[in-house]
Amino acid sequence: MGQRLLTVCLTVVALAVSPSSVSQAADGVxxxxxxxxxxxxGSFIPVQLDRPLGCERSDRNYPSLVVAALRPAVFRDVSCGGATTGNLTQPQRVRGDGVNPPQLEALTARTDLITLGIGANDIGFADIVGSCTTRSVTRPLGAACRDYYHRGGGDELGARVDSAAPRVAAALRAVRDRAPKAKVLVIGYPAIVSDAGLGCLPLSPGDAGYLSRTFGRLNAMLAEQAREAGVGFVDTASGSAGHDACQPPGVRWVEGAVATTPAAPWHPNAAGMRHVAERVLSALRAG
Structure with a gap:
């Protein structure tokens, strides 16, 4: 009964995300x-699943919404909070002494559709957010975080993005090797903060703009690697302007330093996941 109720609920949510017919997207999956x-x-978005619990995997993340619309015969969600490209081929130890197996082990020669959202942890997402939120408050009218990452004369975060590109390329080759017939979609990151000269505690406007440009550069790198690998790229930043973490509760799709809806700080909330799911379904409908 519980599983049936979950399936019904997810189907209702997915249809709300994509009111047009999903049959075009579902063909062949x-x-x-x-x-x-x-x-x-979907870290901290209810309901959190326990396979393993430390992966912070929600039953309302965008893969769950997409699968409710597509209704494939087989669905495996092996995403995990904190994962890097290295965890596609190596196990990941998570909170609670759990282990998430190498994610690529979930792929088979029969896999028809793969979504891959990876890269932020390769450039040190947690370190970046922690450093910026700590430093930015010391100069609310300046850009202490930006200056910190430029302290050597270059842009350290830009260099991190560039150095992550070969790892993303290798990951896409490995995906192709394991599932050569699958449609592969690389999923970009939504707008986390605004580049419009607006800040939100604890980020100064200058640092918010710097972080926005950094994640824009990350998305551009992911799009380029997807193009070179001959796979699709889903731009989730487009359409998310005005819904970043600096917007009021109820408007934002990404939570800020203090989450006002169930989600991890600086991560998508349930509304953000619906946005990403719609972008994925739109990409599939477009072929």
């Missing part, structure tokens, strides 16, 4: 596998 980090798993 028999086995869907979701790979990725916390922006895929």
């Amino acid at each position: 028999g086995e869907y596998v979701a790979l990725g980090d916390s922006y895929t798993s």
Whole structure:
């Protein structure tokens, strides 16, 4: 009964995300596998699943909404909070002494659809957010975080993005090797903060703009690697302007330093997951 209720609820949510017919997107999808980090798993969004619990995987993340619309015969969501490209091929130890197996082990030659949301942890997402939120409050009219990452004369975060590109490329090759017939979609990151000269505690406007440009550069890198690998890229930043973490509760799709709805700080909330799911379904409908 519980599983049936969950399926019904997810189907209702998915239809609300994509009111048009989903049959165009569903054609030929028999086995869907979701790979990725916390922006895929849905950290702290209810209900959190326990396979393992430390992965912070929600039953309302965008893969769950997409699968409710597509209704493939087989669905495996192996996304995990904190995952890097390395965890696609190596196990990941998570909170609670759990282990998430190498994510690529979920792929088979029969896999028809793969979504991959990865890259932020390769450039040190937690370190970046922690450093910026700590430093920015010391100069609310300046850009202490930006200056910190430029202290050597270059842009350290830009260099991190560039150095992550070969790892993303290698990951996409490995995905192709394991599931050569699958449609692969690389999922970009939504707008986390605004580049419009607006700040929100504890980020100064200058640092918010710097972080926005950094994640824009990350998305551009992911799009380029997807193009070079011959796979699709889903731009989730488009359409999310005005819904970043600096917007009021009820408007934002990404939570700020203090989450006002159930979600991890600086991560998508349930509304953000619905946005990403709609972008994925739109990409599938577009072929």
